[in-house]
Amino acid sequence: xxxxxxxxxxxxxxxxxxxxxxxxxxxxxxxxxxxxxxxxxxxxxxxxxxxxxxxxxxxxxxxxxxxxxxxxxxxxxxxxxxxxxxxxxxxxxxxxxxxxxxxxxxxxxxxxxxxxxxxxxxxxxxxxxxxxxxxxxxxxxxxxxxxxxxxxxxxxxxxxxxxxxxxxxxxxxxxxxxxxxxxxxxxxxxxxxxxxxxxxxxxxxxxxxxxxxxxxxxxxxxxxxxxxxxxxxxxxxxxxxxxxxxxxxxxxxxxxxxxxxxxxxxxxxxxxxxxxxxxxxxxxxxxxxxxxxxxxxxxxxxxxxxxxxxxxxxxxxxxxxxxxxxxxxxxxxxxxxxxxxxxxxxxxxxxxxxxxxxxxxxxxxxxxxxxxxxxxxxxxxxxxxxxxxxxxxxxxxxxxxxx
Ligand code: DHB
Numbered sequence: 174x175x176x177x178x179x180x181x182x183x184x185x186x187x188x189x190x191x192x193x194x195x196x197x198x199x200x201x202x203x204x205x206x207x208x209x210x211x212x213x214x215x216x217x218x219x220x221x222x223x224x225x226x227x228x229x230x231x232x233x234x235x236x237x238x239x240x241x242x243x244x245x246x247x248x249x250x251x252x253x254x255x256x257x258x259x260x261x262x263x264x265x266x267x268x269x270x271x272x273x274x275x276x277x278x279x280x281x282x283x284x285x286x287x288x289x290x291x292x293x294x295x296x297x298x299x300x301x302x303x304x305x306x307x308x309x310x311x312x313x314x315x316x317x318x319x320x321x322x323x324x325x326x327x328x329x330x331x332x333x334x335x336x337x338x339x340x341x342x343x344x345x346x347x348x349x350x351x352x353x354x355x356x357x358x359x360x361x362x363x364x365x366x367x368x369x370x371x372x373x374x375x376x377x378x379x380x381x382x383x384x385x386x387x388x389x390x391x392x393x394x395x396x397x398x399x400x401x402x403x404x405x406x407x408x409x410x411x412x413x414x415x416x417x418x419x420x421x422x423x424x425x426x427x428x429x430x431x432x433x434x435x436x437x438x439x440x441x442x443x444x445x446x447x448x449x450x451x452x453x454x455x456x457x458x459x460x461x462x463x464x465x466x467x468x469x470x471x472x473x474x475x476x477x478x479x480x481x482x483x484x485x486x487x488x489x490x491x492x493x494x495x496x497x498x499x500x501x502x503x504x505x506x507x508x509x510x511x512x513x514x515x516x517x518x519x520x521x522x523x524x525x526x527x528x529x530x531x532x533x534x535x536x537x538x539x540x541x542x543x544x545x546x547x548x549x550x551x552x553x554x555x556x557x558x559x560x561x562x563x564x565x566x567x568x569x570x571x572x573x574x575x576x
Pocket of ligand 1: 226227228229381392394395402475476477478
């Protein structure tokens, strides 16, 4: 296969495997400074656009989308949230990010970020091939890596690049190119998953509500005036078919119920899915001429919505490093990528893990575990240090991630 004839061979400085937000944002950033890319994805554009993902962007990420010229749609259709609500023991506690750390977040779904990025690539004349098959990445330990693939119309192609970026998501094949004895995989599985729904209903709250209850976790998020996104903790092997609309609403209502009489506005459930998750990091993030970015190198549990923010931070650092590597810096410039990216990755790993454990009730939790968790929640919402810590982590860290 590696040397079988192909219909076309194209040379480009950077080939990108994966046209999710990380791959497209990298291509956009490089395109702005005149570096050409070809981006490939096995999924169709429609498939990516219709897969529900998280919805919270750090203020810096929102600013970057506007300032790098991707789109300013977020300013018109997104919603700036200056805080969030944490509910437990049947009571609501507002965490006012803006007052505590001077930052806010934006509710703007990942699917919209993807649409904006794909439109920007079209508008700027960037090359993205969706729906490709048989992608093979070759010769990454040389200075002339290649990517071969079959296009949606069945024709065979080769891309000759100087660098290849593996932005091919949580089931990355690129990361497997780093030999087993030269890589470390850090990971953790959780004994619960999220049951995610889209419902046709008005908003139940002005901001997000993260709820901890004795029955487990629930998250009340939003999409539009008439469509809402919600999640509740479930068994990883739960079957969606076992859940009628009535049962879903009963479960969600029980998890947010409290002495303030808070109730969710109900409506028809439009979509439902069980979302499994884990914590994962692979190091190193570079092998020869190939570099990993986003979910290909690390995934976080969804609590706190760090995943997309982290992926876009990776490519911000990476675009700069690749530009130097293609210029006078040479391949040695790539050495700067991993240390900068990893600092934020491990901070986000810690935060996502911490917030997940704080808000969920694992099956079989002892009375001590349950009571201690309430003590920790009280420490978080009831002390200024606790609220500030949560706000700082949730809204993201400055780019340097220092002090
Ligand atoms: C959403 C998802 C999250 O995991 C989160 O922490 C906040 C919001 C969402 O889908 O809107």
